[in-house]
Amino acid sequence: MSYPDILMPAPMYPGVAASLDPRFVLHRLWEHDDPDGFLATVAPRIRGIAASTLAGRIDARWFDRLPALEIVANFGVGYDNIDVVAAAARGVMVTNTPGVLDQEVADLTIGLLLATIRRIPQADRYVREGHWPTAPFPLSPTLRGRRVGVLGLGSIGKAIARRLEGFGVAIAYHGRAAQPDVAYAYHPTPAALAAASDVLIAVVPGGAATRHLVDRRVLAALGPDGVLINVARGSVVDEAVLIAALEAGTILGAGLDVYADEPHVPDALLDLPNVVLLPHIGSASDRTRSAMGAMVADNLNSWFDSGRPISPVPDMANGVQR
Numbered sequence: 094m095s096y097p098d099i100l101m102p103a104p105m106y107p108g109v110a111a112s113l114d115p116r117f118v119l120h121r122l123w124e125h126d127d128p129d130g131f132l133a134t135v136a137p138r139i140r141g142i143a144a145s146t147l148a149g150r151i152d153a154r155w156f157d158r159l160p161a162l163e164i165v166a167n168f169g170v171g172y173d174n175i176d177v178v179a180a181a182a183r184g185v186m187v188t189n190t191p192g193v194l195d196q197e198v199a200d201l202t203i204g205l206l207l208a209t210i211r212r213i214p215q216a217d218r219y220v221r222e223g224h225w226p227t228a229p230f231p232l233s234p235t236l237r238g239r240r241v242g243v244l245g246l247g248s249i250g251k252a253i254a255r256r257l258e259g260f261g262v263a264i265a266y267h268g269r270a271a272q273p274d275v276a277y278a279y280h281p282t283p284a285a286l287a288a289a290s291d292v293l294i295a296v297v298p299g300g301a302a303t304r305h306l307v308d309r310r311v312l313a314a315l316g317p318d319g320v321l322i323n324v325a326r327g328s329v330v331d332e333a334v335l336i337a338a339l340e341a342g343t344i345l346g347a348g349l350d351v352y353a354d355e356p357h358v359p360d361a362l363l364d365l366p367n368v369v370l371l372p373h374i375g376s377a378s379d380r381t382r383s384a385m386g387a388m389v390a391d392n393l394n395s396w397f398d399s400g401r402p403i404s405p406v407p408d409m410a411n412g413v414q415r
Contacts, residue, residue, distance in 0.1 A: 097397050098138040100159070102148035105168055109143060109386035116394060117141070137161060141393055144168065144175060146355075152176035156183050164402065166392040168385055169376075170194055170249075173299035173326060177408045187409055188392040188402045192248065193384035194376035199252035201350070201375050202294060202324045209320055209348035209369045210234050210292075234318075234345060236260060242290030244283055244306070245297030245325065246272060253294060265289055268297075283307065287314035292322065299326030307331065312338040319344040324375050327352040336361045339368060350375050 099117040101110065113119045120139070125131040139159045144151050145168040156162060156179055164186040165175055172189045180187050208214055212233045219230050239262050243250045246266040254264050254277060265278040267286040272279075280286035283306055287293050293315050297303045307321065307330040315321065321344060323330050332353045338344050339362075346367040352358050355373055362368055376382065392402045 097140045098135060099141040099143055099393065100132075100135070100139045101143045102151075103145060104147060105143060105145050105389075106382040106386045108383050109168065109389055112386065112390040113143065113393065116390075119143075132158065140164070141166065141396070143389055143393070146171075146174045148174070150174055150176065151180075153179040156180065156185060164188065164393065164396045166389045166396075166402075167406075168389050171299055171326060172406050173328070177406060181409060186396060186402055187406045188389075188396075188404050189406050190385040190388040191404055193388055194381050195249045195252045197378055197381040198249050198296075198324060198375040199256055201371075202253050202296070202322060203256050205324065205348040205350060205369060205371060206292065206294070206320075206322050207236065209322065209346050210236050210239075214369055215366065234320075236262065236292075239263075239291040240265065240289060241292040241294065242266065242280070242286040243277075244286060244293060244295045246275065246277070247296070247298075249324075250294075250296045251275075253296060262292075283311045284314045287311045287319070288316075290315065291318055292320045294322045295325040295329050297325050297329055299328050304328050305331040305334075307335070309334045309338075312344055315344050317342055317345060321347040322349075323347070324350045327355060332359065332362075336365070339365050 096118045098120065099113060100120050100122060102122045104123060110119060120135055122128050122132060136158050137160060140161050140163050142151060142165045144165050151165055151174060153176060162185050165180060167175060167189045170189050170191045172187060175187055177187050216230050219225060241257055241262050241264050243254055243266040246268050257264055265280055265286060267280045267283055280289055295307055297306065312334060335347060339347060348369040350371040351373055358370060362370060388404060392404060396402050
């Protein structure tokens with residue numbers, strides 16, 4: 094029996110490799126002292142890539158080196174780490190892992206929102222550093238009475254909004270178009286949504302179309318009592334402008350799970366007292382990462398069994414077939 098050769102350029106959740114080993118010849122590129130030399134020897138045989146953001150950008154440079162490549166199975170719902178246009182031009186299928194991480198990311202978003210507004214990490218440090226016996230912790234802002242704007246009402250955005258309903262806050266959204274089956278107020282631009290909100294939650298996909306969608310105008314519209322939560326991609330927010338807005342008091346605070354140059358976080362953000370910083374952990378639970386890994390394997394198995402993947406990315410709606 095012939096087993097397809099699959100390339101895994103960077104480490105992934107352990108269960109992924111374990112599920113792929115029995116069915117494929119799995120090449121773990123990062124384990125080799127000379128990755129480029131090793132890749133040159135196996136490149137003609139590679140028919141699939143198990144990709145993640147840790148591997149960097151999968152683009153034309155990869156496709157040119159892998160003439161037999163048929164599919165890139167991405168570990169994550171976001172796929173801005175893959176040049177889908179270049180893949181489609183070469184007849185390479187791209188898949189992702191939608192659905193299985195929606196609830197986990199939504200939970201984390203609510204936690205990050207509460208931590209940012211109620212200053213939970215700052216209060217924890219206050220206790221640990223021994224300040225409480227000296228004076229009470231300063232009063233915090235509140236979620237009560239706030240208006241929350243969801244920037245990107247896809248499946249994760251909807252999961253976040255459903256949770257927010259339980260807090261009794263007003264909810265509105267912006268997306269590429271109004272959704273007729275959604276009762277929340279729609280705003281035609283990000284700036285209009287920000288102007289109507291006290292909290293702005295960014296949960297749009299990354300990529301060129303959303304780069305710096307949250308810019309100086311949006312932050313100014315959010316205002317001095319406004320809070321930005323970003324669980325999307327670091328590229329969605331103009332990071333330099335955000336830092337300036339936080340320093341100047343243009344907005345009240347921010348909760349960030351993603352950054353422009355991960356895993357590097359600007360010192361200016363680290364030094365700000367009105368920011369809560371997380372290390373891109375939106376979907377980072379064992380249960381969810383296991384489900385994501387299973388979908389990576391399912392996509393590869395389905396492709397090589399039937400020529401059809403389980404979850405092609407939306408940009409490949411017309412399909413790429415073997």
